Amino acid sequence: MNKYTLYLNSRRCIGCHGCEVHCKTNKRLPVGPILCEISHEPLKAVRGVPKTEFRFRSCYHCEDPYCVPVCPTGAMQKRADGIVFVDQEVCVGCMACVGACPWGVPQPNPETGKVVKCDYCMDRIDAGLKPACVTRCTTHALKLVALQEI
Amino acid sequence: MKKSVWSMCGMCTVRCPIRVETENDEVTWIEGNPHLLDGALCAKGSAGIALLNDPERPQQPLIRKGGRGAGRWDKVSWDTALDYVAEKLNKIVDRYGPESVMMSCRGGPFVDIVKAFIHGLGSPNFTNHDSACGRNAHHASLSLYGVGRTGFAYDIKKTRHLVLFGRNILASLRVAEVNQVLDMLDSGGRLTYVDVRQTMTGIKANRFFQVRPGTDYALALGMIHEVIREKAYDQEFIDRYVSDFDALVAFVEPYDVDWAARECGIKAERLREFVRELAHDRPRVVFHPGWMVSRYRDSFYASRALHILNVLMGNIEVEGGQIFPKGPADCGVKGLRSFDGQIPKPTARRGDGVGWKYSHFDKGPGLFHLFYDTMVTEDPYPIKGLICVRHDPLSCFPDPAAQKEALDRLDLLVAIDTHYSEFGWYCDVILPESTYLERDSIIATQKGTKPRFICRNQVVAPRYDTRSLSEIIKGLADRVGIGQYFPYNSTAELQAWQLEPTGVKIEDFAEKGFVELSREPIMYDRQNLDGRFKTPSGKIEIISQKLTEAGLPSLKPYESPEKPPKGKFRLVFGRSAVHAHAHTINNPLLHELMPENTLWVNRRAAARMGVKEGDWVEVSSNGMVNTIKAHVTDFIHPEAVYMVHGFGRQVPLQTRSYHAGVGDQKLMKGMLTAMDPAGGGLCLCECMVTVKRSSKNPKRMVEL
Ligand code: SF4
Ligand code: SF4
Ligand code: SF4
Ligand code: SF4
Numbered sequence: 001m002n003k004y005t006l007y008l009n010s011r012r013c014i015g016c017h018g019c020e021v022h023c024k025t026n027k028r029l030p031v032g033p034i035l036c037e038i039s040h041e042p043l044k045a046v047r048g049v050p051k052t053e054f055r056f057r058s059c060y061h062c063e064d065p066y067c068v069p070v071c072p073t074g075a076m077q078k079r080a081d082g083i084v085f086v087d088q089e090v091c092v093g094c095m096a097c098v099g100a101c102p103w104g105v106p107q108p109n110p111e112t113g114k115v116v117k118c119d120y121c122m123d124r125i126d127a128g129l130k131p132a133c134v135t136r137c138t139t140h141a142l143k144l145v146a147l148q149e150i
Numbered sequence: 151m152k153k154s155v156w157s158m159c160g161m162c163t164v165r166c167p168i169r170v171e172t173e174n175d176e177v178t179w180i181e182g183n184p185h186l187l188d189g190a191l192c193a194k195g196s197a198g199i200a201l202l203n204d205p206e207r208p209q210q211p212l213i214r215k216g217g218r219g220a221g222r223w224d225k226v227s228w229d230t231a232l233d234y235v236a237e238k239l240n241k242i243v244d245r246y247g248p249e250s251v252m253m254s255c256r257g258g259p260f261v262d263i264v265k266a267f268i269h270g271l272g273s274p275n276f277t278n279h280d281s282a283c284g285r286n287a288h289h290a291s292l293s294l295y296g297v298g299r300t301g302f303a304y305d306i307k308k309t310r311h312l313v314l315f316g317r318n319i320l321a322s323l324r325v326a327e328v329n330q331v332l333d334m335l336d337s338g339g340r341l342t343y344v345d346v347r348q349t350m351t352g353i354k355a356n357r358f359f360q361v362r363p364g365t366d367y368a369l370a371l372g373m374i375h376e377v378i379r380e381k382a383y384d385q386e387f388i389d390r391y392v393s394d395f396d397a398l399v400a401f402v403e404p405y406d407v408d409w410a411a412r413e414c415g416i417k418a419e420r421l422r423e424f425v426r427e428l429a430h431d432r433p434r435v436v437f438h439p440g441w442m443v444s445r446y447r448d449s450f451y452a453s454r455a456l457h458i459l460n461v462l463m464g465n466i467e468v469e470g471g472q473i474f475p476k477g478p479a480d481c482g483v484k485g486l487r488s489f490d491g492q493i494p495k496p497t498a499r500r501g502d503g504v505g506w507k508y509s510h511f512d513k514g515p516g517l518f519h520l521f522y523d524t525m526v527t528e529d530p531y532p533i534k535g536l537i538c539v540r541h542d543p544l545s546c547f548p549d550p551a552a553q554k555e556a557l558d559r560l561d562l563l564v565a566i567d568t569h570y571s572e573f574g575w576y577c578d579v580i581l582p583e584s585t586y587l588e589r590d591s592i593i594a595t596q597k598g599t600k601p602r603f604i605c606r607n608q609v610v611a612p613r614y615d616t617r618s619l620s621e622i623i624k625g626l627a628d629r630v631g632i633g634q635y636f637p638y639n640s641t642a643e644l645q646a647w648q649l650e651p652t653g654v655k656i657e658d659f660a661e662k663g664f665v666e667l668s669r670e671p672i673m674y675d676r677q678n679l680d681g682r683f684k685t686p687s688g689k690i691e692i693i694s695q696k697l698t699e700a701g702l703p704s705l706k707p708y709e710s711p712e713k714p715p716k717g718k719f720r721l722v723f724g725r726s727a728v729h730a731h732a733h734t735i736n737n738p739l740l741h742e743l744m745p746e747n748t749l750w751v752n753r754r755a756a757a758r759m760g761v762k763e764g765d766w767v768e769v770s771s772n773g774m775v776n777t778i779k780a781h782v783t784d785f786i787h788p789e790a791v792y793m794v795h796g797f798g799r800q801v802p803l804q805t806r807s808y809h810a811g812v813g814d815q816k817l818m819k820g821m822l823t824a825m826d827p828a829g830g831g832l833c834l835c836e837c838m839v840t841v842k843r844s845s846k847n848p849k850r851m852v853e854l
Binding site: 011012014015016017018020021022024025026028031034043048049050051052132135136137138139140 | 178179181189190193323325328329332350353354355358420728739743784785
């Protein structure tokens with residue numbers, strides 16, 4: 001059972017793409033991989049005002065991930081709290097997970113030749129902090145939500 | 151070793167307070183100051199790390215060899231560079247007088263030291279970029295209230311209705327202000343947005359008026375007319391503080407809602423409905439008078455009309471309205487010691503004519519673009535030296551070619567900057583400033599209902615042979631014989647000197663990164679605002695004595711803007727949230743998000759020209775031709791085309807931004823002197839361009 005999810009309050013999001021850079025700089029990623037994505041639908045008029053909603057996507061941290069079983073080294077793992085992450089020490093850069101994930105979430109890091117993906121900033125979560133994209137979101141539109149079993 | 155440092159962002163001129171973590175002198179984390187911004191930061195703010203680590207910036211002082219702009223440089227030591235600049239400055243001062251040197255910077259809380267240098271040299275010619283930005287709004291404010299545009303803070307969070315004319319507040323963003331706007335919307339406040347195109351701000355609005363380009367003034371006049379007709383104004387406030395209200399009533403008589411709606415191309419009923427809401431929401435209504443309002447020939451009057459609407463709402467010194475920013479004196483604290491404050495005022499008249507030829511303009515920074523004329527005519531005296539501090543006039547003002555022609559008459563051009571500006575590239579000397587993460591700045595005062603002192607602290611050691619502005623100024627000052635005005639040898643000495651009268655100690659900044667001068671918000675008594683309006687009469691002057699003396703109308707009859715001739719469009723420009731004009735275009739992480747700009751073209755207009763999304767189009771004006779990709783959209787007025795400002799850069803050492811996209815200012819040939827005579831702002835949206843499908847779009851697949 002996944003313990004966390006990232007929730008975007010689209011009413012507050014201003015499509016500034018800050019979260020994408022917050023994420024990259026926190027993980028010290030070079031130009032290339034971008035681990036989350038802000039997107040929006042084409043504008044539609046609502047009571048005379050052209051409007052759109054923003055969407056945020058990182059990794060779905062699937063209940064039954066495609067990326068984990070294909071990983072030959074066991075670098076790609078799912079934690080007990082549901083977080084799917086790559087162990088950088090173990091990853092050999094075979095890119096099997098890159099092909100396996102239907103949404104192209106794992107991406108090569110050209111500087112290390114290994115794979116990077118959203119891990120809900122688990123080092124920060126474990127330290128009692130919030131993910132980088134949440135802490136620094138320009139408008140506090142992004143939230144880390146702890147899911148509860150019903 | 152791990153460290154946490156309080157500082158201030160420097161990626162745009164907002165300068166948000168930040169907290170930075172480092173490990174072994176590497177920046178590992180930047181966030182908005184938790185006490186003020188709860189961690190929030192924008193994309194540019196995060197990308198500061200990429201600026202710091204980017205080798206594509208000047209790494210040591212450079213002296214030009216070869217012609218200006220040829221891009222051949224001698225890498226020299228700081229002593230050599232400073233000696234060189236000082237020798238040239240001394241020669242200019244000896245031969246032509248100190249007033250022949252001018253200095254420009256980007257404005258903001260750190261200008262004191264720049265002003266002090268040029269004034270200390272004996273020249274009155276301190277200037278900045280503002281004639282391409284907010285001068286019209288500033289002068290409009292001065293003419294009405296006697297205080298400039300920073301003379302009011304907008305209490306957006308508590309407002310009931312925020313009205314924005316082309317102020318794209320959620321993309322040309324300030325982190326704290328953006329959160330105020332969203333908090334206001336979350337608690338049920340309304341947003342009315344006016345623009346020639348839809349923007350990130352407009353999509354959050356409750357009401358959007360897409361107006362014909364250049365008709366802002368008409369819309370504002372129609373609003374004033376309707377507010378008066380509906381008696382939706384604050385009679386008591388007007389009786390108490392405003393002069394010549396009757397003149398306003400008479401003046402707006404012909405500008406009724408039906409007329410305004412026709413002129414702007416909007417629905418009259420929507421405008422009536424808007425004013426009915428105002429009647430309900432006032433006084434907690436804010437009409438933003440505009441930020442970048444160097445747009446049309448009448449932008450000064452449009453901004454002034456918006457200020458007048460604020461007055462009609464009676465929104466001054468009320469929650470959710472316009473509040474006088476309070477300073478140290480309001481808290482019983484002495485202000486910071488000023489460098490400029492100890493220097494005798496230079497006696498020469500300003501070279502741009504401001505203060506004598508143009509008596510209605512603020513003498514402070516004058517108007518940069520007027521100096522170009524002085525450079526050519528040498529009237530009232532020659533201008534021979536120009537130092538720009540982090541200001542790039544060639545990116546900021548129209549017609550760089552005309553600017554260069556004037557600059558060629560100068561003996562010395564110096565750029566003090568963290569990156570290669572187009573101006574720097576054309577200079578004789580580049581004095582590379584450390585990036586904001588590598589330098590301290592002087593302590594700044596931030597006024598507001600709760601004023602504070604705040605400081606930018608150096609976070610890491612400079613990556614290259616660069617220096618902070620205070621070190622550069624000191625080095626130059628010592629060499630031109632005015633070192634006594636800069637009595638410090640280190641940041642600690644400098645800050646102690648500034649703080650000395652205030653009773654605040656530098657240690658007091660350690661807890662939060664700033665020192666609050668008042669615990670509670672300070673409000674003046676709204677029943678007793680006498681003396682707060684610094685106009686000649688002490689009233690809010692509908693008819694400004696200063697404008698009248700200058701032979702200018704205070705209420706100018708409306709003139710309809712020119713319709714672009716067939717096949718032409720009005721070129722408008724703006725910002726996106728990921729770039730701060732030309733400064734950030736070459737930043738690796740921001741370039742990754744937005745590598746080039748596009749030309750927005752209205753779908754129907756594009757169809758007429760056979761232009762499809764993503765096609766290359768040729769955009770030209772007055773013989774200047776550029777090629778850019780088209781973005782075809784329903785959400786721009788058919789008379790206008792739009793692009794994000796700052797692109798089309800031509801510094802070869804900035805490999806990412808080199809020739810990427812198009813710079814709007816380069817299309818504005820012959821427009822360097824197109825100024826609103828009443829406001830001093832340039833008319834940057836009065837450029838008509840021709841757009842056609844480019845021959846660059848292939849018709850056949852020729853290769854394999
Ligand atoms: S930083 Fe926040 S406001 Fe900006 S795009 Fe991301 S989620 Fe939206
Ligand atoms: S990387 Fe793809 S497959 Fe793996 S958990 Fe994330 S979304 Fe699922
Ligand atoms: S949770 Fe962390 S890794 Fe995932 S998108 Fe946000 S910042 Fe990036
Ligand atoms: S708005 Fe963004 S770039 Fe500008 S100072 Fe604030 S964080 Fe920095």
